[in-house]
Amino acid sequence: MTSASPLTLNAAPPDQASPQRSAFADLSQETLALTRRLFLQLARRPSTLVAGVLQPLIWLVLFGALFAKAPEGLLPDGMSYGRFLGAGVIVFTAFSAALNAGLPVMFDREFGFLNRLLVAPLRSRSSIVLASVLYITSLSLIQSLAIMVTAALLGYGWPGGAGLLLVLVTLLLLVFAVTALSLGLAFALPGHIELIAVIFVANLPLLFASTALAPISFMPTWLGWLAALNPLTFAIEPIRAAYAGTFSLQAVVLEAPYGDLTGLTCLGILAALALGLFLLIRPVLDRKLS
Amino acid sequence: MIQLDQISKAYGPVTALDGLSLRVPAGSLYGLLGPNGAGKTSALRILCTLLAPDSGGVQVAGLDALQQPRQVRERLGYVAQDVAIDKILTGREMLRLQGALYHLATPHLRQRIEQLIQLLGMESWVDRRCGTYSGGMRRRLDLASGLLHQPSVLVLDEPTVGLDIESRAVIWQVLRQLRDAGTTVLLSSHYLEEIDALADRLAILDGGRVIAEGSPSELKRALGGDRVTLRVREFSDETESARVQQVLQGCPGVRQVVVNRAQGHSLNLVVDGEAVIETLRQQLNQAQLPVFSLSQSRPSLDDVYLQATGRTLMDAELEVVGVRDPKAERKQAMR
Numbered sequence: 001m002t003s004a005s006p007l008t009l010n011a012a013p014p015d016q017a018s019p020q021r022s023a024f025a026d027l028s029q030e031t032l033a034l035t036r037r038l039f040l041q042l043a044r045r046p047s048t049l050v051a052g053v054l055q056p057l058i059w060l061v062l063f064g065a066l067f068a069k070a071p072e073g074l075l076p077d078g079m080s081y082g083r084f085l086g087a088g089v090i091v092f093t094a095f096s097a098a099l100n101a102g103l104p105v106m107f108d109r110e111f112g113f114l115n116r117l118l119v120a121p122l123r124s125r126s127s128i129v130l131a132s133v134l135y136i137t138s139l140s141l142i143q144s145l146a147i148m149v150t151a152a153l154l155g156y157g158w159p160g161g162a163g164l165l166l167v168l169v170t171l172l173l174l175v176f177a178v179t180a181l182s183l184g185l186a187f188a189l190p191g192h193i194e195l196i197a198v199i200f201v202a203n204l205p206l207l208f209a210s211t212a213l214a215p216i217s218f219m220p221t222w223l224g225w226l227a228a229l230n231p232l233t234f235a236i237e238p239i240r241a242a243y244a245g246t247f248s249l250q251a252v253v254l255e256a257p258y259g260d261l262t263g264l265t266c267l268g269i270l271a272a273l274a275l276g277l278f279l280l281i282r283p284v285l286d287r288k289l290s
Numbered sequence: 291m292i293q294l295d296q297i298s299k300a301y302g303p304v305t306a307l308d309g310l311s312l313r314v315p316a317g318s319l320y321g322l323l324g325p326n327g328a329g330k331t332s333a334l335r336i337l338c339t340l341l342a343p344d345s346g347g348v349q350v351a352g353l354d355a356l357q358q359p360r361q362v363r364e365r366l367g368y369v370a371q372d373v374a375i376d377k378i379l380t381g382r383e384m385l386r387l388q389g390a391l392y393h394l395a396t397p398h399l400r401q402r403i404e405q406l407i408q409l410l411g412m413e414s415w416v417d418r419r420c421g422t423y424s425g426g427m428r429r430r431l432d433l434a435s436g437l438l439h440q441p442s443v444l445v446l447d448e449p450t451v452g453l454d455i456e457s458r459a460v461i462w463q464v465l466r467q468l469r470d471a472g473t474t475v476l477l478s479s480h481y482l483e484e485i486d487a488l489a490d491r492l493a494i495l496d497g498g499r500v501i502a503e504g505s506p507s508e509l510k511r512a513l514g515g516d517r518v519t520l521r522v523r524e525f526s527d528e529t530e531s532a533r534v535q536q537v538l539q540g541c542p543g544v545r546q547v548v549v550n551r552a553q554g555h556s557l558n559l560v561v562d563g564e565a566v567i568e569t570l571r572q573q574l575n576q577a578q579l580p581v582f583s584l585s586q587s588r589p590s591l592d593d594v595y596l597q598a599t600g601r602t603l604m605d606a607e608l609e610v611v612g613v614r615d616p617k618a619e620r621k622q623a624m625r
Contacts (some may be wrong), residue, residue, distance in 0.1 A: 009409075009471035011442040026393045033390030044419075112374040114625055116435075119338050119373065120391035121363035187625075234594045288625050 026123035030125040034117075034131035038104060041120035042139065048100070052143045057150060060085065063213065064154065076215060077244065086148075086156040087240035088212025091232055093147045093205070094171045096139035099199050103187025105132055106195050109186070118289070125289040133179055140175050141168070156243075163242035166263075170242075173267060174235040177274035184281030187288045211236050216255065228256035231273055234266040291316035291474040292337065292442060297346035299332050299498075301622055306332040307343070308498035314476055314491075319469040321479040321489030323591065325606035327614060329498040330478035334447050335623075337476075351442055356386075364392070367436030369429075370447040372623040377421030381431045382414060384420060384467045385438060392439040399438070406434040412458055426457025433461060437468075443466060446477040451486060462488060482591045482603060494595055496606070501598040506591060513589045513597055515545055518559040518567065521582040522574070531555035537577045541569055552605075561586075 015141040042049060042212050051277050075084050105128075108114045117128055148167070152158040182199075207213070209223065210232035216224045227233050237253040241263060248266040292314035298473050303366060307329045314320045322330050330463055335341040339359040348355040355362045377399055382403065389399035407416050410430045415423070421432065429449060436444060446465075450458045465488060469475050479485050485492050494502040494509075502509055511548040522534055531549045538547050543566035548558045561567070567586060574581055593601050 009467055009473070011440050011471070011473045020392065029390050029393055037376065037379065037383075037387055040383065041376070044378050108374075109624055110620075112372045112623060115340055115370075115374060116373045116375075116388075117391065117625065118340055119363055119366070119368045120388070120625070121360045121393070122391060123393075266589050 004068065012271040023123050025076060027127055030120075030122050030126050031127040032133070034127060035082075035134045038131060038135040041104070042135075044149050049139065052093065052100075052139070055096070055145045056089045056143075056147050059092065060089045060147065060151060060154070060156075063089075064156075076217075079244070080156075082151075082154060082156045083243065084215075084240070086151040087236050087243055088207075088210070090144050090147050090151070090167070090239060091171070091174065091210075091235045092207050092212055093138040094144045094175050095178055095232060095235075096203060097143050098136055099203060101132055101136040101179040102182035102195055103192065103199075104135075105186040106189070106192045124204060126285075128289065129183060129285060132183060133176070136179050137172065137175050141171060144171055155220050159239075159242040160245065163245065166242045167239050170235050170238050170267060170270065171269035173274055174231065177231065177270060177277050180274060180277035180281055184277070186279040187281075187284050190216050206230060206232055211240075211254075216257075221257070225257055228254070228258065231270065234261075234269050237261070238266050240254065291318075292320075293347075293349040293352060294333065294543045295349075296345045296348040297348070299329075299336065299341070299343050301618070303451060305368065306498055307336075310346075310495070311501055312493055312500060314474060316474050317469065317472050318490045319465060319475045319488055320477075321492035322476065322484045322495060323428060323480070323483035323492050323595070323603075324478075324495030325480055325603055325610065327610040328495040328606075330495055331370075331447055332482075332498075333495070334368075334370065334445055334476075334478060334546060335372075338366060338370075338445055339363055339367075364439070365442050367439070367441035367444040368447075369436040369445070369449055371431045371448065371451075373432070375420045375423075375428060375431060378419060380419055381416040381423070381427075381434075382407075383433060384431060385416075389438050394439060397582075402438055402440075403434075405438055409464060410434050418572065424454070424457075425452055426454045428605075429457060430460060433464065438512070441473070443474045443476070446475070448480070449480055450479070475609060479593060480603065480607065482595075486591050492591075494598060496599050502594055509591065509594045510589045513594055515560045515562060515589065516564065516566075517587045517593060518561055518570070519583075519585050519587075519588060520557045520559060520570070521554065521584075522579050523582050525554040526556070528555060530547075531557060533577075534574075537573055537579065538570060541566070541573055 053123065064082040064085055070081050072078065075081065118125070122128070134273055148158070170229050185198055189198070209226045210230045212232060216227055219227060233254065241253045250262055251265045252260040253266060254261040292312065294310055294312040297307050297310045298305075310329065310333055312333070322333065324330050332341065336343050336352065337355065339355055339362055342356070343607065351365045352363045353365070353450050355361050357434070379387070385403045385406070386399065387405070394402065408411055409434060412430055412434065415427060420428065423431065433449070438444075449461055453461070465477070469490070477488070489506060491505050492503070492509070493500045504512070520534070522530065526534075533549050535549055536561065538544055538557070543562040544559055546560040550558050552555050561570075565585070569586070570584075571581065592603055599606065
């Protein structure tokens, strides 16, 4: 072993170790470091990323083919089934990715990595949550964009200009809401088995009980009601409208059993949902991170 | 430097700490000795602000750890088994992450990481992923993480359990160097030899309380007497041992005779001094008893533990083996 310089071993007063810095500098340093860790994991184990694109891709190709010969004029505005399906699969991609947001947090709890973060003098422990949100938001947007490009290559269209911006805003709001839910579950449930079970049970039924695969007009009344209350529908319909190219925020995008909804209303509902869920999970996070 | 006052902590019906009080002087290397389940880990977790006590006070470096946990965390390094490393990252990446969590400035952090890599002999493997590390490598990386921010208090929970000899030697040497440079080091262990070799002072924990406290030599001296282990045959039966016990019990200078069932009914004696050995041999001769082996030693920390609790550290370890519930313990450590 080499001999150590005295500097190495002497204790330093905390002020010297970290000179007077603003809370913001500390907060961004710890948040960026935690986010960087999640991306390093992703880069070295890209299977999550690949699977997250592959699954919706299979949906897109198989379901698109399944109904390729549907009679013309079956869907509103003479839309082809592939075009109709595109918006649904894009939303499903972002939704699935965000639903998994809690998994890394749960593993950190179980393996004790969270304890490492909790003995550190973090400026605010919300940086742990913030890093997860940053990571999962980027991941789900990357995956959704990959699906959008594939859908375009399959001839299912591409939202131009303002339409693209609107697609991204809609996805972002949905991702925030679902991420909040998943993170809340990751802190509330006892282990990863339970979390995976909840994700597994929630995933497909929410897809089927939405307007991703078929319009409300195809559904029996009870299912139509479910679909018209499903948050996925509030994300799918504005995106579908954006793809149709006639998008205006005031235009009606969803004819629900309880009334017509404009694009703006759908976005408003998603924003309220995201905000509400973050407020709802706050007490859980505060308790577990205090 | 560290002060615990009347700390109590229960997990449901199980009492982990029962009015534990401890004072660790600044700049000392302090040992916490006790069998598994004595409350060592709970005490350290409370000290490191990971766990809130049910009652009692905690002070670290003059700060109230319950009121100012963040300030305490800045001054404290914690090396523990319940603090995991990320298997996907390399050791160096782990250290960088750790440095950012302690808000070290990048140039300083880079320099600091180089120093610690050198100090702990991690050059050849620090850029490999942590998932490939042996227990000793992980522990050295943990120690480096704990030292990055130059804490004035370093707390280690069983730092050398199951380690290879080289890693253990490196860790021991660094702990001594740290103490010499003025850092207060508190480590827990259930290895008597480790505490005996390292610690300036120690507290023996049992049932969530301190049952003895002092420097190793103080504690042993206070106990007094020499220890004698006697076997009249390699393996005696109960009757023979009982007879030997009877013969020796009354001897002048013999304080205590105990039959050790776990070790072939050998006899453990506490005697006043070396002179008594000759008396013992004469007595055995007269009673026409053979002597297979007879060894004598100064009191050890194990004897200190035995005196205070009525059982050896080894027996206490064995007692809890069947009773412990690893699943419940993982739950305790989980947030």
